[in-house]
Amino acid sequence: MTKQTISVQLSTTKKQKPQTDQLEFGRIFTDHMFIMDYSVERGWHDPKIVPYQPIEMDPAAMVYHYGQSVFEGLKAYLSKEGKVLLFRPKKNIERLNQSNNRLCIPQVDPDTVLEGLKTLIQIDKEWIPTAEGTSLYIRPFIISTEPFLGVAPSKMYKLLIILSPVGSYYKEGIHPVKIAVESEFVRAVAGGTGTAKTAGNYAASLKAQEVAESLGFSQVLWLDGVERKYIEEVGSMNIFFKINDEIVTPALNGSILEGITRNSVIYLLRQWGYSVIEKKISIEELFAAYEAGQLEEAFGTGTAAVISPIGELMWKEHHLVINNGQTGKIAKQLYETITGIQKGAIQDSFDWTIEVDSIRL
Known part of the structure; x- marks a missing residue:
């Protein structure tokens, strides 16, 4: 061209x-x-x-x-x-x-x-x-x-x-947010437009977001559109859980947007020696991990918020308070590392940043 x-x-x-x-x-x-x-x-x-x-x-x-x-x-x-x-x-x-x-x-x-x-x-x-x-x-x-x-x-x-x-995208900033698990409305399905960043996906999310905010929650946790049991995204972000020393994130399945921050987080975590698993994870499986004391951290990742720690999830009548409602060590380290690279305060050894050169007008 x-x-x-x-x-x-x-x-x-x-x-x-x-x-x-x-x-x-x-x-x-x-x-x-x-x-x-x-x-x-x-x-x-x-x-x-x-x-x-x-x-x-x-x-x-x-x-x-x-x-x-x-x-x-x-x-x-x-x-x-x-x-x-x-x-x-x-x-x-x-x-x-x-x-x-x-x-x-x-x-x-x-x-x-x-x-x-x-x-x-x-x-x-x-x-x-x-x-x-x-x-x-x-x-x-x-x-x-x-x-x-x-x-x-x-x-x-x-x-x-x-x-x-x-x-900051959220008024809470890097502090943990409260999230409601959405059980009625659907964001996207495999074969639809969930893998595209298109306006209709966000229009479809507004009603659930409105309801969640009226109940005092910052965002919703989306489940899959077919069985309504598998975790997909949180608001307009990808989501990660630290469960029993592993980092788990929903696998890309044809309805989840492939986030650039998600990609960066997975790469960093593996560089740091963490086991990162991309797989289907159900809300029941997450609740079982919580009940067993194995759910140690949860956070969303995206361009706007970068890293958004989750301090509490509401699913049906269950309130899952994660890491005592505090920002977890991994979320904090990821936030500081990525924002440090973005602002040039930390050496970029991955060639992720591009400098905007001076131009003549």
Whole structure:
């Protein structure tokens, strides 16, 4: 694929930047965004960076009616030396194309997307917060834009990348959260779109999340959509359990999203000498381990929260208080190691980080 030149239009009016202690997750956006369009005739074309602005689309744009959309999430960090670092961005773009394949969206050129992403971040570098637990969240996404009400893959698409300075995803931060095991609603099934990062998966999760929050829980633990017994994900994160000196995580089964943080955690744990088992694990098996005193830790992993310790699970009438409701040693070590690598405070011996090079505008 021929390398495309990215045009740049800088904003003439800069936004006021928020105070670090006022940062929430995903409510404030930077001065610029990246856009690239697709048509059958031209393929992906016209990559550009423009001032952050609304996009105008026909009311019949297919994304509004049939939900043909995919997205990714990753972060940029500023090291103490002033280097802008990205954590495994090529894996995100690889997964974006996997989602594209499932949703019948044309593949994007990874080099063009990475160059656009890096250029955008360099332009809005001053938006990267530096306080503990903060970062610049990056949201690439693709939507179908053809004005057509027939049920078929769109022939027109728009790829955008927007940036948002963020604080912790959960107000609890690295402190343990309370999770309710979901027994009524289903997130995804094998053969569906659970392995793709697509908007519909998250829309399907909202009702259970709403109910859980009304009961005082931070998130839900999803069970499989067929037998309603096997553990899959926690909220929008992958999940890990330390059971009797082994680390257990649900095996990828066609309905679980393959997380980049999940991949990193498994690699680190094995490097540290832990036995990591990827397998089907039922909620009954987990409860039996808890009753036997063998469930020592539980935590979720994902881009937004990185590591989210679980202090309590509610399943039916059972309240499983894990590690006395405290952050476990492994969760803490993983969080400190991954965030240390992400911010350049710990040596990256795995080649996971990419430095955003300076550009000339």
